[in-house]
Amino acid sequence: MTPRRKLAFLALALYVTTLAVPAAIAATLYAGLAAQEREVLRQVAAERLPMLLLVAASALFACVGAARWLIGAYVLPLRRLTEQVRVLLGANEQLELASAGAREVAELSAAVNRLAADRRRLRQDAEALAREARERLEEERNRLAALMSELAQGVLVCNAEGRILLYNEQARALLTAGGREALIGLGRSVFGVIDREQVAHALERLRRALERGEQPAPARFVTATPAGRLLKAQAAPVASDGVVAGIVMTLDDVTGILDREAQRLGLLQALAAGVRSPVANLRAAAENLAAYPDMEAARRSRFVDIVAAESRTLSQSLNDALREYADALKASLTLEDMRAADLLGVARRRLESSVGVTVDAGAIDESLWLRVDSFAMIQAFGFLCGKLREEYGVRGVRFSAAARERFVQLDLAWSGAIVASDALALWETQPMHAGGQQTALSLREVLGRHGAEAWLERTGPGGERSGVLRFLLPAGEPVAPPARPARPAESRPEYYDFDLFRYAEQASELGERRLSALSYTVFDTETTGLEPSAGDEIISIGAVRIVNGRLLKGEVFERLVNPRRPLNRESARVHGIEAETLAAEPGIEAVLPAFHRFCEDAVLVAHNAAFDMRFLELKEAATGVRFTQPVLDTLLLSAALHPSQEDQRLEAIAERLGVRLIGRHTALGDALLEAEIFLRLLPLLEERGIVTLGQALEASRQTYYSRLRY
Amino acid sequence: MTKKVLIVDDEENIVTALEFLLQRSGYETRVARNGDEALSEVASFAPDLVLLDVMMPRRSGYEVCQRVRAHPEWQRIKIVMLSAKGRDVEVSKGVSLGADLYVTKPFSNAELVAKIDALLGGGRAGGQ
Numbered sequence: 001m002t003p004r005r006k007l008a009f010l011a012l013a014l015y016v017t018t019l020a021v022p023a024a025i026a027a028t029l030y031a032g033l034a035a036q037e038r039e040v041l042r043q044v045a046a047e048r049l050p051m052l053l054l055v056a057a058s059a060l061f062a063c064v065g066a067a068r069w070l071i072g073a074y075v076l077p078l079r080r081l082t083e084q085v086r087v088l089l090g091a092n093e094q095l096e097l098a099s100a101g102a103r104e105v106a107e108l109s110a111a112v113n114r115l116a117a118d119r120r121r122l123r124q125d126a127e128a129l130a131r132e133a134r135e136r137l138e139e140e141r142n143r144l145a146a147l148m149s150e151l152a153q154g155v156l157v158c159n160a161e162g163r164i165l166l167y168n169e170q171a172r173a174l175l176t177a178g179g180r181e182a183l184i185g186l187g188r189s190v191f192g193v194i195d196r197e198q199v200a201h202a203l204e205r206l207r208r209a210l211e212r213g214e215q216p217a218p219a220r221f222v223t224a225t226p227a228g229r230l231l232k233a234q235a236a237p238v239a240s241d242g243v244v245a246g247i248v249m250t251l252d253d254v255t256g257i258l259d260r261e262a263q264r265l266g267l268l269q270a271l272a273a274g275v276r277s278p279v280a281n282l283r284a285a286a287e288n289l290a291a292y293p294d295m296e297a298a299r300r301s302r303f304v305d306i307v308a309a310e311s312r313t314l315s316q317s318l319n320d321a322l323r324e325y326a327d328a329l330k331a332s333l334t335l336e337d338m339r340a341a342d343l344l345g346v347a348r349r350r351l352e353s354s355v356g357v358t359v360d361a362g363a364i365d366e367s368l369w370l371r372v373d374s375f376a377m378i379q380a381f382g383f384l385c386g387k388l389r390e391e392y393g394v395r396g397v398r399f400s401a402a403a404r405e406r407f408v409q410l411d412l413a414w415s416g417a418i419v420a421s422d423a424l425a426l427w428e429t430q431p432m433h434a435g436g437q438q439t440a441l442s443l444r445e446v447l448g449r450h451g452a453e454a455w456l457e458r459t460g461p462g463g464e465r466s467g468v469l470r471f472l473l474p475a476g477e478p479v480a481p482p483a484r485p486a487r488p489a490e491s492r493p494e495y496y497d498f499d500l501f502r503y504a505e506q507a508s509e510l511g512e513r514r515l516s517a518l519s520y521t522v523f524d525t526e527t528t529g530l531e532p533s534a535g536d537e538i539i540s541i542g543a544v545r546i547v548n549g550r551l552l553k554g555e556v557f558e559r560l561v562n563p564r565r566p567l568n569r570e571s572a573r574v575h576g577i578e579a580e581t582l583a584a585e586p587g588i589e590a591v592l593p594a595f596h597r598f599c600e601d602a603v604l605v606a607h608n609a610a611f612d613m614r615f616l617e618l619k620e621a622a623t624g625v626r627f628t629q630p631v632l633d634t635l636l637l638s639a640a641l642h643p644s645q646e647d648q649r650l651e652a653i654a655e656r657l658g659v660r661l662i663g664r665h666t667a668l669g670d671a672l673l674e675a676e677i678f679l680r681l682l683p684l685l686e687e688r689g690i691v692t693l694g695q696a697l698e699a700s701r702q703t704y705y706s707r708l709r710y
Numbered sequence: 711m712t713k714k715v716l717i718v719d720d721e722e723n724i725v726t727a728l729e730f731l732l733q734r735s736g737y738e739t740r741v742a743r744n745g746d747e748a749l750s751e752v753a754s755f756a757p758d759l760v761l762l763d764v765m766m767p768r769r770s771g772y773e774v775c776q777r778v779r780a781h782p783e784w785q786r787i788k789i790v791m792l793s794a795k796g797r798d799v800e801v802s803k804g805v806s807l808g809a810d811l812y813v814t815k816p817f818s819n820a821e822l823v824a825k826i827d828a829l830l831g832g833g834r835a836g837g838q
Contacts, residue, residue, distance in 0.1 A: 273795070281724045283817070287820070309723065458776060
């Protein structure tokens with residue numbers, strides 16, 4: 001109801017009420033009068049009519065006045081108050097309510113003002129608390145980072161899918177030293193830097209321990225880096241609700257240590273093997289000479305010759321051994337104590353899945369412990385079963401184990417084929433490969449390094465078609481599972497709580513993945529000119545990664561490229577790169593493959609991406625490198641959001657979104673700028689309901705066509 | 711009757727010394743230079759004891775040992791393995807394949823003869 005109508009309605013109601021009371025009294029009195037008295041009264045009333053009308057008119061006047069006052073003092077101020085409270089709630093909490101109208105209304109607005117002030121204070125307190133908590137968290141993270149950088153060991157944390165959640169500088173240095181492009185990075189796959197099988201094997205062992213309800217002991221293995229360094233890795237699980245959510249790996253460079261160990265071992269073995277025989281011959285001859293002085297001259301001179309010859313052999317083999325092992329480089333194995341049942345359990349899964357033989361591991365005595373390199377042993381089993389299957393058609397094997405002095409006698413039995421011992425002798429010396437993997441070691445070397453033996457056991461005199469391959473493996477010491485830490489497993493230190501742990505690889509297609517959950521490589525190129533098809537070339541590529549909504553300024557790619565053609569003077573003014581600088585740089589055929597590896601697993605982002613992509617496409621034939629990942633364009637995304645803005649240059653978009661312009665016109669500087677713009681576009685896109693990669697690509701496509709029409 | 715010892719080794723120098731030592735100790739000896747020869751000598755010479763080197767061309771000492779033990783008529787033959795491989799695991803392998811004794815090189819002549827005497831029941835005839 002409008003104020004004017006309200007006023008009219010209120011005034012009328014008051015007036016009717018005011019008139020109704022005297023009228024009712026008059027009517028009651030009039031009804032009680034006799035006929036003559038009524039006549040008199042009517043005459044009196046008729047004579048006084050002007051005065052009565054005057055009274056009625058002034059009553060009307062008073063009613064309108066009263067209604068006006070009521071509305072001005074209560075209704076309108078309350079209405080204004082309500083609007084102001086709405087503003088206070090929604091937009092401006094600093095708004096001070098004006099006091100107007102009647103005293104009660106003024107008191108109400110004062111009370112609302114006090115309430116608003118209280119609310120402001122509460123909110124400020126809450127914000128202060130939140131800020132404090134954030135700062136504490138940040139401080140803790142910094143402390144963790146400082147601590148990790150102090151460690152001599154490399155530390156790397158990855159989730160169960162092998163995505164890297166954390167690494168320190170040492171890990172990066174160890175894994176990428178002298179190797180290819182540095183491909184360690186948050187959200188990247190750990191399998192790019194550490195052998196997939198070894199990590200999977202460690203995970204499997206940790207899972208098995210958890211399934212048994214034990215606190216798993218760290219899994220150890222030795223791995224080689226692309227640069228040929230040997231790293232000893234220790235993997236401990238990050239357990240959550242009884243499943244392995246990820247692993248923490250510590251890495252040590254043991255290249256030197258293992259070399260020395262292998263050398264010592266090799267020297268000892270060479271000496272033992274090379275010295276025992278000649279010494280035996282010497283001793284036997286010498287003792288004969290001493291014990292039988294009566295021997296005939298010819299025999300005596302024969303033994304003297306033996307002594308001379310064996311002495312020479314001895315010196316020779318000593319020299320050979322020392323020379324051969326002085327700088328020999330051999331990978332060693334890491335032996336650790338584990339249950340025979342565990343080794344065979346893991347072996348069974350591996351053999352059944354990758355070799356394709358069925359395995360009966362029966363009931364293995366839980367008290368049997370081995371000292372083995374489980375990875376190498378399982379490869380050996382895989383290799384042997386592969387041979388049995390390929391060459392003898394064996395489809396199923398049986399494992400059994402028993403203690404034997406200081407060894408564990410482990411039998412691999414099968415039926416259906418007799419294997420000649422010549423075959424085993426041949427297998428022993430071949431490099432092993434099983435299930436598509438190849439290792440440089442032979443079965444003989446693996447057994448030798450374990451101090452183990454293997455032979456084909458004769459089966460019963462009946463000669464049924466079956467066989468037993470018997471291993472004597474060194475027995476190990478039982479390892480007590482580490483005591484459970486006092487704190488419950490759930491209350492992990494805060495710095496383990498990385499968002500990426502929740503980053504589960506969804507089965508959904510890339511297009512259905514949320515934009516906020518994807519990894520991006522934002523890149524930019526500088527070129528000799530603007531016409532790729534006319535022979536213009538890339539002269540630099542800069543790129544930076546965005547993972548889990550964070551710009552990783554530590555993970556950048558920046559390379560200059562020799563274009564092998566003169567620079568266009570105009571574009572040289574833009575990028576400021578001298579021709580002489582470029583002459584010493586590698587060509588595109590060397591840089592593009594490295595950039596391609598840097599972009600692996602990520603969506604590409606560029607400003608006016610069509611331009612950059614055209615340059616990359618034209619190099620496909622020459623470099624053999626194809627960029628097949630989805631591409632997002634900050635220009636098109638910005639135009640989709642703000643179609644009425646004419647200017648979609650990088651500078652203009654940056655200004656609109658409040659991104660500072662620094663380091664422009666270097667490829668990396670522009671890539672960083674684009675990345676910041678892209679990160680600010682993401683929440684705006686989400687407001688428009690553009691949430692998945694597919695939706696963003698579709699919006700870009702429509703924008704592209706609409707712009708074409710202009 | 712003189713007990714017979716078959717010496718199996720591919721190294722001439724140790725064979726010479728062992729042959730002389732065992733003959734002087736009152737045993738009849740014969741020599742085989744590799745695994746195959748050893749098996750045929752076991753059949754023809756019918757030794758009471760085989761002194762068996764482990765590392766040989768054509769069939770290792772382990773295999774010869776295994777074959778002898780698999781033959782029902784040769785069960786009474788004593789087997790002494792002689793080896794330059796002296797690790798526990800090799801000793802254990804030799805014994806589990808049926809050797810009566812595993813002697814690592816180098817060894818003492820006197821002790822070796824004493825052990826052989828003990829295995830053959832001290833019943834040697836002749837000699838000193």
